[in-house]
Amino acid sequence: MTRSDIIRSLHEEYARMREENLREHDRRMAEVSAKSPRLGEIAEQSRALFMRQARFILARPADVEKMREETLSKAAQLRSEQERLLASLGLSADYLDPVYHCAACRDTGYVGEGVRSMCSCMEKRLIDRMYDSARERGTAEQRFEAFNKDIFPDDELVDGVNTQRKIALRARRMCQQYADDYPETDTLNLLLTGNTGLGKTFLLHCIENRLLDRGFSPICVTAYRLFETMRGTHFSDPEKRSEFTQLTECDILLIDDLGTEPVMQNITREYLFTLLNERMTQRRHTVVATNLGARELMEIxxxxxxxxxxxxxxxxPAQLKGRDLRMIAGRSGKKA
Ligand SMILES: [Zn+2]
Incomplete structure (x- = not known):
């Protein structure tokens, strides 16, 4: 499940929750009205009161202030009568108020006027689901704590100065620092380079999991999926377009395996530039892992x-160097 699939299913979940809230409210109303019919009348009268005000505002906008005061004072009277009756039934004063699990967003999942942002209740559910999804993808175990330096050869210098292990440890340190410091990282972005089989994807998932642990909700996509999204956007697929917007607007994006996706130059160049440029302009963090060297990246x-x-x-830039770990004899089975 991708992040947008998860969000879509959360929207459905919240809609169901709101329907249940209404049903629960109706149930409470029926329950108390049976015991005290006056409570049913009060509810009816308050509804009528506000309906009347709404009509009045349209018909006589000049007298709105006066009308508003009248409505509020009448509503307050009804409210205190309601509270008295509820107390006499042994119920709390807010028993007939609208039912919500989350008072901040009233179970809509979003807060704020105009520019809406995700409510912490939904954010929390999102992160939980993303953990589930990481488990399903088999990447949940790829964490800094599980980083095993022993799988990296330490017997020869690969760049004239350092061994493969030393280089890998440095890259790990940089990645961990970045994930721990986020969103106050030294640099906005991180670029992980190196050939296939050196552990880039592992490190990328380490960053993803650390961010999840810290309560953030990173989006991690493969370049292949990113390309699919860009292509769909280019051909006006509305779903892909909204996915592309999400990739552009999320706080932190992790792109794996850049360079392995099919390239359609007019699309890839244009949309990848838009994505990276927009994210940079808005100071949103991006981590890219790629097998390609500078020259190839430039060419493609x-x-x-x-x-x-x-x-x-x-x-x-965090660079990995050395031999493909999967090719190193006797070390198969260990994931890097
Ligand atoms: Zn909420």
Whole structure:
């Protein structure tokens, strides 16, 4: 399940919750009206009161203030009568108020006027589901704590100065620092480079899981999926378009395996630039893992994307070097 699938299912869940709330409210109303018919009348009268005010506002806008005061004072009278009656039945004063699980968002999942943001109740559910999804994808165990330095060869220098292990440990340190410091990272973005089989994807998932542990909700996509989203957006698929917007607007995006996706230059270059540029302009964090070297990235994606990926004032490069861990004899079965 992707993040947008999860959000879609959360929207359905919240809609069901709101329906249940209404049913529960009706049930309470029926329950108390049976015991004290006056409570049913009070509810009816308050409804009528506000309906009348709404009609009045349209018909006589000049007298609205006076009308509003009248309505409020009448409503307050009804309310205290209601509370007295509820108390006499041994019920709390708010027993007939609208029913919500979350007072902040009234079970809509969103808060704020105009620009709405996700309510913490929904954010929490989202993160829980993302853990589930990481478990389903088998990446939940890929965490810094599980990083095993022993699988990296330590017997020869791979860049003339450092062994593969030393380089991997440095990359791990950078990734962990980034995930721990987020959103106050030294640089906005992180670029993980190195050939296949050196542990980039593992480190990317370590970052993802650490961020989840810290209560953030990163989006992690493979370049292949990103490409599908860009292609769909280009051909006006509304679902892909909204997914692309989400990738552009989420607080932290992790892109795995850039360079392994099919390339349709006019689409990839344009949309990847839009994505990276927009995210940078809005100061949103992006982590990219790629098998490609600088020259190949330049060739495939063009100068504009290249300049965003390697913008040294905003990007910290973490490089892995050495031999493909999966090819190293006797070490099979260990995931890097
Ligand atoms: Zn809420």
């Amino acid at each position: 994606y063009g100068e504009r994307v290249f300049s965003r990926l390697f913008d040294t004032s905003n990007v910290m």
